[in-house]
Amino acid sequence: MKHCITLFAACVLGLSLPCIAADPPKEPVNTVCPISGKPVDPACTVEYEGRTYAFAGDACRTKFNEARTNSLYQKLGGAAAIDAAVELFYTKVLVDERVKHYFDDVNMTKQKRKQKAFLSTALGSPVAWTGKDMRTAHADITGLTDMHFNAIGEHLKATLEELKISKDLIDQVLAIVETTRNDVLNRPKKTL
Ligand code: HEM
Incomplete structure:
Protein backbone atom coordinates (compact mmCIF):
# COMPACT_ATOMS: atom_id res chain seq x y z
CA MET A 1 0.00 0.00 0.00
CA LYS A 2 2.80 2.38 1.00
CA HIS A 3 4.54 1.54 -2.29
CA CYS A 4 1.37 2.36 -4.29
CA ILE A 5 0.99 5.70 -2.54
CA THR A 6 4.64 6.53 -3.26
CA LEU A 7 4.14 5.60 -6.92
CA PHE A 8 0.93 7.65 -7.11
CA ALA A 9 2.58 10.66 -5.52
CA ALA A 10 5.55 10.38 -7.88
CA CYS A 11 3.21 10.26 -10.90
CA VAL A 12 1.19 13.26 -9.72
CA LEU A 13 4.31 15.26 -9.00
CA GLY A 14 5.95 14.17 -12.27
CA LEU A 15 8.97 12.74 -10.49
CA SER A 16 11.16 10.31 -12.40
CA LEU A 17 11.32 6.90 -10.81
CA PRO A 18 14.15 4.40 -10.90
CA CYS A 19 13.51 1.39 -13.10
CA ILE A 20 11.40 -1.23 -11.32
CA ALA A 21 11.83 -4.75 -12.68
CA ALA A 22 8.69 -6.91 -12.70
CA ASP A 23 10.62 -10.07 -11.73
CA PRO A 24 14.13 -10.70 -10.44
CA PRO A 25 16.22 -10.22 -13.61
CA LYS A 26 18.12 -13.04 -15.32
CA GLU A 27 21.57 -12.24 -16.66
CA PRO A 28 21.08 -9.64 -19.45
CA VAL A 29 22.72 -10.28 -22.83
CA ASN A 30 23.76 -6.63 -23.24
CA THR A 31 25.64 -3.98 -21.30
CA VAL A 32 24.80 -1.10 -23.65
CA CYS A 33 21.18 0.06 -23.85
CA PRO A 34 19.76 -0.82 -27.32
CA ILE A 35 17.62 2.32 -27.25
CA SER A 36 19.87 5.07 -25.85
CA GLY A 37 23.35 3.60 -26.32
CA LYS A 38 24.09 4.38 -22.65
CA PRO A 39 25.31 1.83 -20.07
CA VAL A 40 22.45 -0.31 -18.76
CA ASP A 41 20.89 -0.58 -15.33
CA PRO A 42 21.09 -4.39 -14.93
CA ALA A 43 17.86 -4.36 -12.90
CA CYS A 44 15.91 -2.73 -15.72
CA THR A 45 15.17 -5.65 -18.00
CA VAL A 46 12.70 -7.24 -20.40
CA GLU A 47 12.39 -10.86 -21.43
CA TYR A 48 12.20 -10.89 -25.19
CA GLU A 49 12.24 -13.92 -27.49
CA PHE A 64 11.45 -1.01 -26.54
CA ASN A 65 8.10 -2.50 -25.51
CA GLU A 66 6.22 -0.14 -27.84
CA ALA A 67 8.46 -1.12 -30.76
CA ARG A 68 7.73 -4.77 -29.98
CA THR A 69 4.00 -4.34 -30.24
CA ASN A 70 3.65 -1.82 -33.08
CA SER A 71 6.34 -2.80 -35.55
CA LEU A 72 5.94 -4.35 -38.97
CA TYR A 73 8.20 -7.08 -37.58
CA GLN A 74 5.57 -8.01 -34.98
CA LYS A 75 2.69 -7.73 -37.46
CA LEU A 76 4.47 -10.26 -39.65
CA GLY A 77 4.73 -12.67 -36.71
CA GLY A 78 8.07 -11.85 -35.03
CA ALA A 79 11.07 -14.14 -34.90
CA ALA A 80 9.19 -17.30 -35.95
CA ALA A 81 7.86 -15.63 -39.09
CA ILE A 82 11.22 -14.15 -40.09
CA ASP A 83 12.90 -17.53 -39.49
CA ALA A 84 10.43 -19.31 -41.74
CA ALA A 85 10.58 -16.60 -44.39
CA VAL A 86 14.39 -16.49 -44.64
CA GLU A 87 14.64 -20.30 -44.84
CA LEU A 88 12.11 -20.44 -47.67
CA PHE A 89 13.60 -17.36 -49.36
CA TYR A 90 17.05 -18.98 -49.70
CA THR A 91 15.62 -22.21 -51.10
CA LYS A 92 14.33 -20.03 -53.94
CA VAL A 93 17.50 -17.93 -54.29
CA LEU A 94 19.77 -20.98 -54.44
CA VAL A 95 18.02 -22.48 -57.48
CA ASP A 96 17.78 -19.24 -59.43
CA GLU A 97 20.34 -19.20 -62.27
CA ARG A 98 20.47 -15.40 -62.16
CA VAL A 99 21.82 -15.20 -58.61
CA LYS A 100 22.70 -18.61 -57.14
CA HIS A 101 26.41 -18.48 -58.18
CA TYR A 102 26.95 -15.52 -55.86
CA PHE A 103 26.40 -17.87 -52.92
CA ASP A 104 28.72 -20.70 -54.10
CA ASP A 105 31.39 -20.00 -51.48
CA VAL A 106 29.15 -18.55 -48.81
CA ASN A 107 28.44 -20.35 -45.53
CA MET A 108 24.66 -20.44 -45.83
CA THR A 109 24.06 -21.21 -42.16
CA LYS A 110 25.79 -17.97 -41.26
CA GLN A 111 24.19 -16.08 -44.14
CA LYS A 112 20.69 -17.12 -43.05
CA ARG A 113 21.42 -16.13 -39.47
CA LYS A 114 22.69 -12.73 -40.60
CA GLN A 115 19.81 -12.19 -43.00
CA LYS A 116 17.29 -13.01 -40.25
CA ALA A 117 18.97 -10.54 -37.91
CA PHE A 118 19.28 -7.81 -40.57
CA LEU A 119 15.69 -8.12 -41.79
CA SER A 120 14.36 -8.26 -38.23
CA THR A 121 16.00 -4.93 -37.41
CA ALA A 122 15.06 -3.38 -40.77
CA GLY A 131 26.63 -6.72 -38.74
CA LYS A 132 28.02 -4.82 -41.71
CA ASP A 133 26.11 -2.00 -43.34
CA MET A 134 24.68 -2.99 -46.73
CA ARG A 135 27.26 -1.02 -48.76
CA THR A 136 30.20 -2.69 -47.02
CA ALA A 137 28.56 -6.14 -47.08
CA HIS A 138 28.20 -6.08 -50.87
CA ALA A 139 31.22 -3.95 -51.82
CA ASP A 140 33.36 -6.91 -52.96
CA ILE A 141 30.59 -8.72 -54.85
CA THR A 142 31.32 -8.00 -58.49
CA GLY A 143 28.82 -7.34 -61.25
CA LEU A 144 25.72 -6.72 -59.15
CA THR A 145 23.01 -4.93 -61.14
CA ASP A 146 19.33 -4.04 -60.84
CA MET A 147 18.53 -7.39 -62.44
CA HIS A 148 20.13 -9.21 -59.48
CA PHE A 149 18.53 -6.93 -56.91
CA ASN A 150 15.11 -7.38 -58.58
CA ALA A 151 15.56 -11.16 -58.59
CA ILE A 152 16.19 -11.11 -54.83
CA GLY A 153 13.14 -8.86 -54.38
CA GLU A 154 11.00 -11.25 -56.48
CA HIS A 155 11.99 -14.18 -54.27
CA LEU A 156 11.22 -12.25 -51.12
CA LYS A 157 7.80 -11.28 -52.49
CA ALA A 158 7.03 -14.87 -53.58
CA THR A 159 8.15 -16.13 -50.15
CA LEU A 160 5.87 -13.79 -48.26
CA GLU A 161 2.95 -14.61 -50.57
CA GLU A 162 3.53 -18.31 -49.99
CA LEU A 163 3.46 -17.67 -46.24
CA LYS A 164 0.07 -15.95 -46.68
CA ILE A 165 1.25 -12.53 -45.57
CA SER A 166 -1.23 -9.82 -46.60
CA LYS A 167 -0.50 -7.66 -49.65
CA ASP A 168 -0.40 -4.55 -47.51
CA LEU A 169 2.35 -5.96 -45.29
CA ILE A 170 4.28 -7.37 -48.26
CA ASP A 171 4.25 -3.92 -49.89
CA GLN A 172 5.64 -2.43 -46.68
CA VAL A 173 8.42 -5.04 -46.49
CA LEU A 174 9.40 -4.51 -50.13
CA ALA A 175 9.44 -0.74 -49.65
CA ILE A 176 11.93 -1.16 -46.80
CA VAL A 177 14.11 -3.56 -48.79
CA GLU A 178 14.02 -1.09 -51.69
CA THR A 179 15.75 1.50 -49.50
CA THR A 180 18.88 -0.70 -49.56
CA ARG A 181 19.15 -0.75 -53.39
CA ASN A 182 21.80 1.96 -53.88
CA ASP A 183 23.96 0.57 -51.11
CA VAL A 184 23.70 -3.07 -52.26
CA LEU A 185 24.52 -2.02 -55.83
CA ASN A 186 27.32 0.24 -54.59
CA ARG A 187 25.88 3.34 -56.26
CA PRO A 188 26.54 6.85 -55.04
CA LYS A 189 24.18 7.88 -52.27
CA LYS A 190 21.39 10.21 -53.38
CA THR A 191 21.97 13.79 -52.29
CA LEU A 192 19.25 16.41 -51.83
C1 HEM B 1 17.90 -7.01 -51.74
C2 HEM B 1 18.51 -6.53 -50.70
C3 HEM B 1 19.60 -7.25 -49.96
C4 HEM B 1 19.71 -7.36 -48.60
C5 HEM B 1 18.77 -6.76 -47.59
C6 HEM B 1 20.90 -8.14 -48.33
C7 HEM B 1 21.34 -8.45 -47.06
C8 HEM B 1 22.56 -9.05 -46.79
C9 HEM B 1 23.13 -9.24 -45.47
C10 HEM B 1 22.45 -8.85 -44.16
C11 HEM B 1 24.33 -9.81 -45.61
C12 HEM B 1 25.33 -10.19 -44.48
C13 HEM B 1 26.15 -8.98 -44.10
C14 HEM B 1 27.22 -9.26 -43.03
O1 HEM B 1 28.11 -10.10 -43.31
O2 HEM B 1 27.22 -8.65 -41.95
C15 HEM B 1 24.53 -10.02 -47.01
C16 HEM B 1 25.61 -10.65 -47.57
C17 HEM B 1 25.63 -11.11 -48.86
N1 HEM B 1 24.76 -10.78 -49.86
FE1 HEM B 1 23.15 -9.62 -49.69
N2 HEM B 1 21.47 -8.52 -49.52
C18 HEM B 1 20.71 -7.99 -50.53
C19 HEM B 1 20.96 -8.16 -51.87
C20 HEM B 1 21.85 -9.04 -52.39
C21 HEM B 1 21.97 -9.39 -53.79
C22 HEM B 1 21.13 -8.77 -54.92
C23 HEM B 1 22.94 -10.33 -53.87
C24 HEM B 1 23.43 -11.09 -55.07
C25 HEM B 1 22.64 -11.55 -56.00
C26 HEM B 1 23.46 -10.54 -52.55
C27 HEM B 1 24.49 -11.40 -52.22
C28 HEM B 1 25.10 -11.47 -51.00
C29 HEM B 1 26.24 -12.30 -50.70
C30 HEM B 1 26.94 -13.26 -51.69
C31 HEM B 1 26.59 -12.08 -49.37
C32 HEM B 1 27.68 -12.80 -48.57
C33 HEM B 1 28.97 -12.03 -48.55
C34 HEM B 1 30.01 -12.81 -47.79
O3 HEM B 1 29.74 -13.37 -46.72
O4 HEM B 1 31.13 -12.86 -48.29
N3 HEM B 1 22.79 -9.75 -51.68
N4 HEM B 1 23.45 -9.55 -47.72
Whole structure:
Protein backbone atom coordinates (compact mmCIF):
# COMPACT_ATOMS: atom_id res chain seq x y z
CA MET A 1 0.00 0.00 0.00
CA LYS A 2 2.80 2.38 1.00
CA HIS A 3 4.54 1.54 -2.29
CA CYS A 4 1.37 2.36 -4.29
CA ILE A 5 0.99 5.70 -2.54
CA THR A 6 4.64 6.53 -3.26
CA LEU A 7 4.14 5.60 -6.92
CA PHE A 8 0.93 7.65 -7.11
CA ALA A 9 2.58 10.66 -5.52
CA ALA A 10 5.55 10.38 -7.88
CA CYS A 11 3.21 10.26 -10.90
CA VAL A 12 1.19 13.26 -9.72
CA LEU A 13 4.31 15.26 -9.00
CA GLY A 14 5.95 14.17 -12.27
CA LEU A 15 8.97 12.74 -10.49
CA SER A 16 11.16 10.31 -12.40
CA LEU A 17 11.32 6.90 -10.81
CA PRO A 18 14.15 4.40 -10.90
CA CYS A 19 13.51 1.39 -13.10
CA ILE A 20 11.40 -1.23 -11.32
CA ALA A 21 11.83 -4.75 -12.68
CA ALA A 22 8.69 -6.91 -12.70
CA ASP A 23 10.62 -10.07 -11.73
CA PRO A 24 14.13 -10.70 -10.44
CA PRO A 25 16.22 -10.22 -13.61
CA LYS A 26 18.12 -13.04 -15.32
CA GLU A 27 21.57 -12.24 -16.66
CA PRO A 28 21.08 -9.64 -19.45
CA VAL A 29 22.72 -10.28 -22.83
CA ASN A 30 23.76 -6.63 -23.24
CA THR A 31 25.64 -3.98 -21.30
CA VAL A 32 24.80 -1.10 -23.65
CA CYS A 33 21.18 0.06 -23.85
CA PRO A 34 19.76 -0.82 -27.32
CA ILE A 35 17.62 2.32 -27.25
CA SER A 36 19.87 5.07 -25.85
CA GLY A 37 23.35 3.60 -26.32
CA LYS A 38 24.09 4.38 -22.65
CA PRO A 39 25.31 1.83 -20.07
CA VAL A 40 22.45 -0.31 -18.76
CA ASP A 41 20.89 -0.58 -15.33
CA PRO A 42 21.09 -4.39 -14.93
CA ALA A 43 17.86 -4.36 -12.90
CA CYS A 44 15.91 -2.73 -15.72
CA THR A 45 15.17 -5.65 -18.00
CA VAL A 46 12.70 -7.24 -20.40
CA GLU A 47 12.39 -10.86 -21.43
CA TYR A 48 12.20 -10.89 -25.19
CA GLU A 49 12.24 -13.92 -27.49
CA GLY A 50 14.00 -16.05 -24.88
CA ARG A 51 16.65 -13.51 -23.90
CA THR A 52 16.93 -10.86 -21.21
CA TYR A 53 17.69 -7.33 -22.44
CA ALA A 54 18.71 -4.54 -20.07
CA PHE A 55 18.03 -0.81 -20.50
CA ALA A 56 19.40 2.47 -19.24
CA GLY A 57 16.07 3.30 -17.60
CA ASP A 58 12.29 2.99 -17.69
CA ALA A 59 11.81 5.36 -20.64
CA CYS A 60 14.05 3.16 -22.79
CA ARG A 61 12.29 0.00 -21.65
CA THR A 62 8.90 1.53 -22.54
CA LYS A 63 10.17 2.51 -25.99
CA PHE A 64 11.45 -1.01 -26.54
CA ASN A 65 8.10 -2.50 -25.51
CA GLU A 66 6.22 -0.14 -27.84
CA ALA A 67 8.46 -1.12 -30.76
CA ARG A 68 7.73 -4.77 -29.98
CA THR A 69 4.00 -4.34 -30.24
CA ASN A 70 3.65 -1.82 -33.08
CA SER A 71 6.34 -2.80 -35.55
CA LEU A 72 5.94 -4.35 -38.97
CA TYR A 73 8.20 -7.08 -37.58
CA GLN A 74 5.57 -8.01 -34.98
CA LYS A 75 2.69 -7.73 -37.46
CA LEU A 76 4.47 -10.26 -39.65
CA GLY A 77 4.73 -12.67 -36.71
CA GLY A 78 8.07 -11.85 -35.03
CA ALA A 79 11.07 -14.14 -34.90
CA ALA A 80 9.19 -17.30 -35.95
CA ALA A 81 7.86 -15.63 -39.09
CA ILE A 82 11.22 -14.15 -40.09
CA ASP A 83 12.90 -17.53 -39.49
CA ALA A 84 10.43 -19.31 -41.74
CA ALA A 85 10.58 -16.60 -44.39
CA VAL A 86 14.39 -16.49 -44.64
CA GLU A 87 14.64 -20.30 -44.84
CA LEU A 88 12.11 -20.44 -47.67
CA PHE A 89 13.60 -17.36 -49.36
CA TYR A 90 17.05 -18.98 -49.70
CA THR A 91 15.62 -22.21 -51.10
CA LYS A 92 14.33 -20.03 -53.94
CA VAL A 93 17.50 -17.93 -54.29
CA LEU A 94 19.77 -20.98 -54.44
CA VAL A 95 18.02 -22.48 -57.48
CA ASP A 96 17.78 -19.24 -59.43
CA GLU A 97 20.34 -19.20 -62.27
CA ARG A 98 20.47 -15.40 -62.16
CA VAL A 99 21.82 -15.20 -58.61
CA LYS A 100 22.70 -18.61 -57.14
CA HIS A 101 26.41 -18.48 -58.18
CA TYR A 102 26.95 -15.52 -55.86
CA PHE A 103 26.40 -17.87 -52.92
CA ASP A 104 28.72 -20.70 -54.10
CA ASP A 105 31.39 -20.00 -51.48
CA VAL A 106 29.15 -18.55 -48.81
CA ASN A 107 28.44 -20.35 -45.53
CA MET A 108 24.66 -20.44 -45.83
CA THR A 109 24.06 -21.21 -42.16
CA LYS A 110 25.79 -17.97 -41.26
CA GLN A 111 24.19 -16.08 -44.14
CA LYS A 112 20.69 -17.12 -43.05
CA ARG A 113 21.42 -16.13 -39.47
CA LYS A 114 22.69 -12.73 -40.60
CA GLN A 115 19.81 -12.19 -43.00
CA LYS A 116 17.29 -13.01 -40.25
CA ALA A 117 18.97 -10.54 -37.91
CA PHE A 118 19.28 -7.81 -40.57
CA LEU A 119 15.69 -8.12 -41.79
CA SER A 120 14.36 -8.26 -38.23
CA THR A 121 16.00 -4.93 -37.41
CA ALA A 122 15.06 -3.38 -40.77
CA LEU A 123 11.43 -4.36 -40.19
CA GLY A 124 11.33 -2.83 -36.73
CA SER A 125 12.54 -5.43 -34.25
CA PRO A 126 13.94 -3.54 -31.27
CA VAL A 127 17.12 -5.61 -31.35
CA ALA A 128 19.88 -3.68 -33.14
CA TRP A 129 21.69 -5.05 -36.24
CA THR A 130 25.36 -5.39 -35.40
CA GLY A 131 26.63 -6.72 -38.74
CA LYS A 132 28.02 -4.82 -41.71
CA ASP A 133 26.11 -2.00 -43.34
CA MET A 134 24.68 -2.99 -46.73
CA ARG A 135 27.26 -1.02 -48.76
CA THR A 136 30.20 -2.69 -47.02
CA ALA A 137 28.56 -6.14 -47.08
CA HIS A 138 28.20 -6.08 -50.87
CA ALA A 139 31.22 -3.95 -51.82
CA ASP A 140 33.36 -6.91 -52.96
CA ILE A 141 30.59 -8.72 -54.85
CA THR A 142 31.32 -8.00 -58.49
CA GLY A 143 28.82 -7.34 -61.25
CA LEU A 144 25.72 -6.72 -59.15
CA THR A 145 23.01 -4.93 -61.14
CA ASP A 146 19.33 -4.04 -60.84
CA MET A 147 18.53 -7.39 -62.44
CA HIS A 148 20.13 -9.21 -59.48
CA PHE A 149 18.53 -6.93 -56.91
CA ASN A 150 15.11 -7.38 -58.58
CA ALA A 151 15.56 -11.16 -58.59
CA ILE A 152 16.19 -11.11 -54.83
CA GLY A 153 13.14 -8.86 -54.38
CA GLU A 154 11.00 -11.25 -56.48
CA HIS A 155 11.99 -14.18 -54.27
CA LEU A 156 11.22 -12.25 -51.12
CA LYS A 157 7.80 -11.28 -52.49
CA ALA A 158 7.03 -14.87 -53.58
CA THR A 159 8.15 -16.13 -50.15
CA LEU A 160 5.87 -13.79 -48.26
CA GLU A 161 2.95 -14.61 -50.57
CA GLU A 162 3.53 -18.31 -49.99
CA LEU A 163 3.46 -17.67 -46.24
CA LYS A 164 0.07 -15.95 -46.68
CA ILE A 165 1.25 -12.53 -45.57
CA SER A 166 -1.23 -9.82 -46.60
CA LYS A 167 -0.50 -7.66 -49.65
CA ASP A 168 -0.40 -4.55 -47.51
CA LEU A 169 2.35 -5.96 -45.29
CA ILE A 170 4.28 -7.37 -48.26
CA ASP A 171 4.25 -3.92 -49.89
CA GLN A 172 5.64 -2.43 -46.68
CA VAL A 173 8.42 -5.04 -46.49
CA LEU A 174 9.40 -4.51 -50.13
CA ALA A 175 9.44 -0.74 -49.65
CA ILE A 176 11.93 -1.16 -46.80
CA VAL A 177 14.11 -3.56 -48.79
CA GLU A 178 14.02 -1.09 -51.69
CA THR A 179 15.75 1.50 -49.50
CA THR A 180 18.88 -0.70 -49.56
CA ARG A 181 19.15 -0.75 -53.39
CA ASN A 182 21.80 1.96 -53.88
CA ASP A 183 23.96 0.57 -51.11
CA VAL A 184 23.70 -3.07 -52.26
CA LEU A 185 24.52 -2.02 -55.83
CA ASN A 186 27.32 0.24 -54.59
CA ARG A 187 25.88 3.34 -56.26
CA PRO A 188 26.54 6.85 -55.04
CA LYS A 189 24.18 7.88 -52.27
CA LYS A 190 21.39 10.21 -53.38
CA THR A 191 21.97 13.79 -52.29
CA LEU A 192 19.25 16.41 -51.83
C1 HEM B 1 17.90 -7.01 -51.74
C2 HEM B 1 18.51 -6.53 -50.70
C3 HEM B 1 19.60 -7.25 -49.96
C4 HEM B 1 19.71 -7.36 -48.60
C5 HEM B 1 18.77 -6.76 -47.59
C6 HEM B 1 20.90 -8.14 -48.33
C7 HEM B 1 21.34 -8.45 -47.06
C8 HEM B 1 22.56 -9.05 -46.79
C9 HEM B 1 23.13 -9.24 -45.47
C10 HEM B 1 22.45 -8.85 -44.16
C11 HEM B 1 24.33 -9.81 -45.61
C12 HEM B 1 25.33 -10.19 -44.48
C13 HEM B 1 26.15 -8.98 -44.10
C14 HEM B 1 27.22 -9.26 -43.03
O1 HEM B 1 28.11 -10.10 -43.31
O2 HEM B 1 27.22 -8.65 -41.95
C15 HEM B 1 24.53 -10.02 -47.01
C16 HEM B 1 25.61 -10.65 -47.57
C17 HEM B 1 25.63 -11.11 -48.86
N1 HEM B 1 24.76 -10.78 -49.86
FE1 HEM B 1 23.15 -9.62 -49.69
N2 HEM B 1 21.47 -8.52 -49.52
C18 HEM B 1 20.71 -7.99 -50.53
C19 HEM B 1 20.96 -8.16 -51.87
C20 HEM B 1 21.85 -9.04 -52.39
C21 HEM B 1 21.97 -9.39 -53.79
C22 HEM B 1 21.13 -8.77 -54.92
C23 HEM B 1 22.94 -10.33 -53.87
C24 HEM B 1 23.43 -11.09 -55.07
C25 HEM B 1 22.64 -11.55 -56.00
C26 HEM B 1 23.46 -10.54 -52.55
C27 HEM B 1 24.49 -11.40 -52.22
C28 HEM B 1 25.10 -11.47 -51.00
C29 HEM B 1 26.24 -12.30 -50.70
C30 HEM B 1 26.94 -13.26 -51.69
C31 HEM B 1 26.59 -12.08 -49.37
C32 HEM B 1 27.68 -12.80 -48.57
C33 HEM B 1 28.97 -12.03 -48.55
C34 HEM B 1 30.01 -12.81 -47.79
O3 HEM B 1 29.74 -13.37 -46.72
O4 HEM B 1 31.13 -12.86 -48.29
N3 HEM B 1 22.79 -9.75 -51.68
N4 HEM B 1 23.45 -9.55 -47.72
